[in-house]
Amino acid sequence: MKYLISLIFICLMSCSLNENITSSFSYPVATETQAKLCTTELKPDLARALATSEYAQRFSEKDFYLAKTPVFIYSDSELKYFEFLVFDASTNIPYETVTTKTKKTGTSVILYVLPFIQNYPVVKEGKKIFIDGTYPNLKSTSISARGEIDTPNGIIDVDLSTDSKQLEFLQNLTNKDLLALNIQNKNELIQSMLSEIQQEQKKEKQFWDSIDEKDLLLKSDKQLKSVIKARAVGTYLVSSCTTSSMLNTRWNGWCAPSAISWVATGLMPNFNGFQVPLFGQSGFETNTKINGTLFLGRVSNSPSGKGFYNYNDTGDLDNDSIINMTDNNWVLAQSILLDGLRYYEAFITGNCQENGGGTSISKINNMMKAATDGEFSTIYTSTYLLVHSRLKNKNLPVFLTMPSHIVVAIGSKDDDYYYIHDNGYTTSDHNYSAYWAHESEFDRGGFYVF
Numbered sequence: 253m254k255y256l257i258s259l260i261f262i263c264l265m266s267c268s269l270n271e272n273i274t275s276s277f278s279y280p281v282a283t284e285t286q287a288k289l290c291t292t293e294l295k296p297d298l299a300r301a302l303a304t305s306e307y308a309q310r311f312s313e314k315d316f317y318l319a320k321t322p323v324f325i326y327s328d329s330e331l332k333y334f335e336f337l338v339f340d341a342s343t344n345i346p347y348e349t350v351t352t353k354t355k356k357t358g359t360s361v362i363l364y365v366l367p368f369i370q371n372y373p374v375v376k377e378g379k380k381i382f383i384d385g386t387y388p389n390l391k392s393t394s395i396s397a398r399g400e401i402d403t404p405n406g407i408i409d410v411d412l413s414t415d416s417k418q419l420e421f422l423q424n425l426t427n428k429d430l431l432a433l434n435i436q437n438k439n440e441l442i443q444s445m446l447s448e449i450q451q452e453q454k455k456e457k458q459f460w461d462s463i464d465e466k467d468l469l470l471k472s473d474k475q476l477k478s479v480i481k482a483r484a485v486g487t488y489l490v491s492s493c494t495t496s497s498m499l500n501t502r503w504n505g506w507c508a509p510s511a512i513s514w515v516a517t518g519l520m521p522n523f524n525g526f527q528v529p530l531f532g533q534s535g536f537e538t539n540t541k542i543n544g545t546l547f548l549g550r551v552s553n554s555p556s557g558k559g560f561y562n563y564n565d566t567g568d569l570d571n572d573s574i575i576n577m578t579d580n581n582w583v584l585a586q587s588i589l590l591d592g593l594r595y596y597e598a599f600i601t602g603n604c605q606e607n608g609g610g611t612s613i614s615k616i617n618n619m620m621k622a623a624t625d626g627e628f629s630t631i632y633t634s635t636y637l638l639v640h641s642r643l644k645n646k647n648l649p650v651f652l653t654m655p656s657h658i659v660v661a662i663g664s665k666d667d668d669y670y671y672i673h674d675n676g677y678t679t680s681d682h683n684y685s686a687y688w689a690h691e692s693e694f695d696r697g698g699f700y701v702f
Contacts, residue, residue: 526592
């Protein structure tokens, strides 16, 4: 199966409760000594100071404070992220998680604002807790401990996770590729990308040169919250994708057809004469029978206030050595009952069975057309700025790629953060919530809908 599941682990530090945190809370935060001994380029104390300032000006809706020390997040033995719990100052109860970088790069230190507290399970394998998939995601003592994979990774044959790889990808596109990706001018894309990179490098140097570390570290939280002025660009949400019904519904199958089915339903609920219901709408909950065998169809998780279309089944109903969720015939039988063949049309157009569930990014445009009966398409772009522009000015979502995975950008903040809906793959222990993520965590550009 051609998809990458990277193993990331978090090293549990001996728990040291921060000031003002009640004894009922116990999280694997680093001790102050461990934080001081940290050898990352961006030290935890400076990361916290900058994050306090950024969070106050961009994300805060109440009086808050960040934990004094973070949880250390490792990827392939590299300390990659600091996770700071965000506390309500009036109750001393944590309500969000701010994730920062560990290097002095870019012009923002915050990478993620997650509207939940990460699930830190009991340690069962020494001091390591594994994380499967791409961040932010579940922490578990082993992959099997999760019990299931909610929306599997499924983007194959290309990895655009660095600018150099993306530039090489663009340079090597053939005329056939350009047609499939709906690209009119390859050279224009390359120049736009190079120009954006050059501008970012200048801004990055100016940003870090302007920071007086010693002065920042002497300031109180109150002073930090007014130190650095964020860009007052504003927050924009795509209306078709940010209704409560849309945010509370997901397609639980391979990532590309799931993301496309979700977006397509927000844009046009009626498909092939079939009204595709969302969670909370009449007729949503249903089971299906395929060859006399009962399967969950549209599933309502009433306690969590969420629901999903179920295309995740690892059985083999017809004994053809192809698991159900990757089998054209099983997907057809499920989709005809659940969403009027919307997921199936995207699935077969993406050649998902042939690729073990995976999809080439060259298929995304035709998958989108198939799932909307030709009403909507996608165009590939190579810059972050264009993605933000589309989200704000066209009020339409953008598909973003990351190693072996695809998510949907449904909002823009200050021209450098995306509001992300992930169909559940990375947040299944946290109510499948949408979250804010810095653009740099995704491949540059994306596939915007038009």
